[in-house]
Amino acid sequence: MKRLLCRAAVLALSVCVGAQSAFGDVSLRIAYLRHERTHPPVLSNLSPIPDDLGIAGAELALKDSQTTGKFLGHSYELSVISVPPEGNVIPAALGVLAGSDLVLLDMPAPDVLAVADLPAAQAALLFNVTAPDDALRDTDCRGNLFHTLPSHAMRTDALMQFIMSKRWSDLALIQGAHPEDAAFAAALDRSAAKFGLKIGPRKTWTFDADMRRNAAQEVPLFTQDLGKYDLLLVADELGDFARYIPYNTWLPRPVAGSAALVPVAWDRVVEQWGAVQMQNRFHDQTGRDMHPEDYAAWAALRALAEAATRTGQSDPATLRSYLLSDAFQLAAFKGRPLSFRPWNGQLRQPIPLISGDAMVVQAPLPGFLHQRSELDTLGRDAPETTCKAFQ
Template identity: 40%
Template sequence: MTGARPPRRAACLAALLAAAAVPGLAAAATLKATLIAPQDDPRLERSRVERAYLGHPTGPASDGVGVALEEGRFELDAAGHEVALDTAEAASLEAARAAAQKAEQAGAAVLLTDLSAAWTLAVADAVKLPVLNIGAADDRLRQQDCRARLYHLLPSERMRTDALAQLLVSRKWSKVLLLAGQGAADQARAAAAQASLKRYGLQLVANKPYKLSADPRERDLANPLLLTAGSTYDVVWVVDSDGEFARTLPYRTVLPRPVVGDAGLVALGWHAQFERYGAPQVARRFAKAAKRPMTANDWAAWMAGKALVALATSAPPGKAVAAAAWTQALPGLSLDGSKGTPLGFRPWDGQLRQTLLLTDGQGVVAQAPVEGLLHPTNTLDTLGADGPEKLCKAAR
């Protein structure tokens, strides 16, 4: 039938008209939120963005949040609410803390952070508001350094390593050569990789450090042929937070074996070439608005925006809502991330449960949890720290 409205749109329109007809419901109630991001973000330095390393951001988080709020505008109008998003930039940990306190004093009910782990903790400790982390994948934020009102949209490092380990098991690539950088970040991430190998019964045949150096005497410390010699392995797992060494590794190993980790096959929360569950439409809307492909970091920011919309529309139409009510509603949200299953926050660490995508940069090769994997309650909890192994002591 021509001219028929989609059922959801018709229902929203009816709710909007009903709200306009009832006195006292015309004025929208506002959910105030503030996004805190780094000033002169080194991750967005031009040469890094041009290289477009898998798993690294290529644009500001505000792009993803803005797309989600625009998508939810009709739903917000129908519910008699609106979301007001402010942004603040911080040049230091102290500045991030001050920005959070200023936002709280200005009436913000939720904070969004695209910051490092240390800065994120400073923000969470400075206020009594829920904080949505969209920039730090560090496992310590979900484990020993967790906070009761800290929630994570970006998948943790352990979730990503578990996803890769599951794929290796499904492919019967059981012998793993691990190459890791010597910095603190790479060592922490290498520890997560080793925990995942142990969890899924994979064999670590060798753990070798590499070092990128301009010193000619240290050139061999980053030589792929030397690093991958002397061992028998099914796959090479590279840990490189910077991205420069990892991108040179595929097709340069001594044995003709696949590379995973930070090059070759990478586990991410999102890839623009994902082709199921409405994902292409999401990627196209984002690309149209931001003039660039949607990355995993953009997806996390987009999900934070969707969480704000869901929070706002969960309240009674047109009525002012206390900040505490938003806080209480957040843990029970059910969100659509265009990954084929409803997503919600884990009660023990505040992490958003989600499917992960395994990609070579050209397309999505597989999804995790892999098919056939079992769990007593929710297979999504096979990614990352499960409830029984939690280290988080914060009461939620």
């Protein structure tokens, strides 16, 4: 018996050593390239933008990946390059691509496309972690560009599923004056049409008064001529005025979109599926809560590490092929494994709908079925896409 146990131990050790040698010598040099933004002023200072937004998520993923990497003999490096708002991101991108072909992009959509179109980037693997623009996943998609932040369409589809479940058919809309607000409002319109709904009366927010003092007087008058509706949608992606709309409308109706009930990639109120452990680790690291951009950067780096672990390779072509395959799955604290859509590089993921200090529900909701994955009811599905770069 002792001799058999010894043989089993030797065999197990040889398998372990063999596995390490097969998957050893894998080194991932990952860069985080950020083009800093100058944000327009908003009415309230209650939600400041962290200086390490996005970067902190990538740093947490690096620590998570190094834990497994030590056992397998893999190494992961992360370098952060930040370009000031007035700076040109292209020279920085060329410098980054000279040393790394795995890059997380934190920048507006035009910059994302400019970097993705560089000749030096054609053999690289890029991850958009902060730009929600639908066009990046559709008409402006690029074959070397993946997306871990949900698109506008994914968030608004999640919201419309909830609206359908509540049978709210009469919808009104208040839209901000910024381009980001217009993009989110357009996504709301498309999602409403997708689910057989239509947004009725709408107004554009034009106030420059201090709503911290005047909301109770101004908002009822502003919303009085919207008529009757079941739900008031608000498109205010900069967080300027939306917080002053709930409970101040002329009609006592629920509010959703950019305030009250909000579809997000991630929030501190996501607590199920082991999320509390990650929330705590992130808070211990940064002293703040995890934002959607942090989660997207975390998911991008973890996806790369998972692909390297499973393939034992570090070259972008092999990693890209595996990420787009049916074999790839990312455990990401949302109750089901995440995967990439092979037609546009978007990370499939559930969308929490949050309100204040609680998650109300997570989309896709029960009853919204799909022949492949219910997650594909959120955002551009294969028959809807015009992206050709992944074919």
